[in-house]
């Protein structure tokens with residue numbers, strides 16, 4: 001008997017569906033793309049049960065006639081492609097003709113649609129892929145697709161989903177991206193019976209007020225106001241972007257969006273170009289905010305590399321890198337001028353004089369992309385540490401506004417004031433965390449943090465863990481988070497910055513409390529100590545030394561940088577080549 005059997009078509013259909021639709025958010029993405037492909041100018045979304053119970057998208061697009069309503073649910077049925085050649089010249093989001101088929105296979109779906117001027121519309125439902133009869137329905141132009149009980153017949157897939165908060169956040173993130181990419185469309189988003197986002201249509205592209213307003217509605221005003229508008233047009237390429245001016249970089253790296261022909265994408269090359277352009281304007285902790293739109297002929301890039309259609313490959317990566325990098329680099333250099341900057345094609349040569357090297361390897365990205373701080377555990381201790389803490393000490397003074405010099409036990413040692421302060425705060429906070437009671441300060445006024453609704457949902461899900469780190473948070477409206485308390489040892493002036501960095505780190509559901517603690521520790525110690533560069537009194541210097549003495553590892557700052565240097569009696573003798581020196 002042969003071992004290999006052909007799969008039952010029902011089974012292979014479920015497998016194929018699983019590849020296209022991973023979670024409710026992937027179904028939503030497909031439905032939104034279909035609505036946009038149908039030319040909708042208003043799209044509304046309604047979700048219950050985090051998209052698992054029901055997910056409904058209504059649009060006012062061109063609609064379908066009764067025959068198309070049935071065809072739409074069949075495999076490889078699409079109105080968007082006829083010939084294989086079409087693949088390379090496609091201007092629509094969809095083309096596989098697979099999404100509705102896949103969704104219908106793993107849900108209870110109903111589709112209602114009407115074309116302009118039809119006497120009535122049509123409604124058809126399907127369950128686990130079997131189509132029911134069509135029935136007449138109201139003749140309102142457009143399409144409504146409702147998906148109920150997604151994954152009802154694929155329990156394994158259902159189990160694989162994450163918390164409701166995570167799935168809701170993923171759904172909203174898909175919606176936010178579509179809304180950013182299509183500012184002229186009116187969008188409404190309801191979740192569990194409540195309106196979360198309601199976005200009026202904005203003025204058409206190219207860039208201007210309209211997009212800014214949409215950006216502010218999604219990313220918040222604080223981030224979106226004052227971004228530099230840039231545009232560039234070349235044969236076959238239109239590019240425009242909003243990007244941080246040099247003084248307005250952000251502690252979060254989550255506000256960077258790229259779109260190609262209105263499709264949200266990620267691209268290593270574009271990200272490298274972005275960070276490279278900012279290289280003179282940023283420290284490793286600050287990130288540019290950017291929303292960038294590229295219009296390219298479909299044949300210039302390939303979105304087919306990934307089934308999720310996100311990571312894009314370009315035919316001419318190098319040109320694109322140089323275009324984006326030099327446009328942005330030049331604009332940043334000039335941004336002191338108050339006028340908004342528009343680069344005409346003629347001005348290009350100006351930027352071309354400086355030809356940035358595109359690094360085909362990834363070293364540029366490695367430099368540009370923020371590195372996680374080293375884990376706190378990885379420090380070496382100075383083997384002869386304790387010797388240097390033997391009193392009496394004498395404070396000799398501060399040099400370079402950064403180092404404190406002491407004489408002690410016949411030698412000299414030098415503290416890096418900033419590193420020492422960081423280490424002390426780090427260990428205090430670590431000790432508080434260990435005993436599970438972090439001293440908190442109640443903020444006089446709640447500190448508002450504006451966030452996209454999708455991120456807010458995900459962060460609120462982590463509220464209990466954040467509370468254990470000393471931060472209590474509460475939602476304030478749909479896109480603002482209030483910070484109510486913070487660890488007592490945190491400097492008020494640095495609070496916002498610290499919170500933004502911390503929030504960036506807590507969103508991943510895989511983050512354990514231990515990971516969050518470690519990250520909070522190094523972020524907070526660093527921020528809390530940042531003011532340590534002030535001139536120090538002898539008293540303050542000695543206190544710092546005493547406190548450092550109590551530390552488990554006083555020899556380095558929490559990032560592993562050295563906190564102290566010592567020259568003991570023997571070492572001094574050896575350096576001065578004294579007779580009898582060891």
Ligand code: ADP
Nearest residue numbers: 034038072078079094095096097098099100143
């Ligand atoms: P694709 O988008 O790849 O063509 P889908 O399975 O997503 O495949 O959709 C199949 C077809 O159904 C589309 O090509 C389109 O003709 C039609 N369709 C789907 N959704 C809509 C909609 N909201 N409005 C009008 N037509 C739609």
Ligand code: MG
Nearest residue numbers: 030034094099
């Ligand atoms: Mg589609």
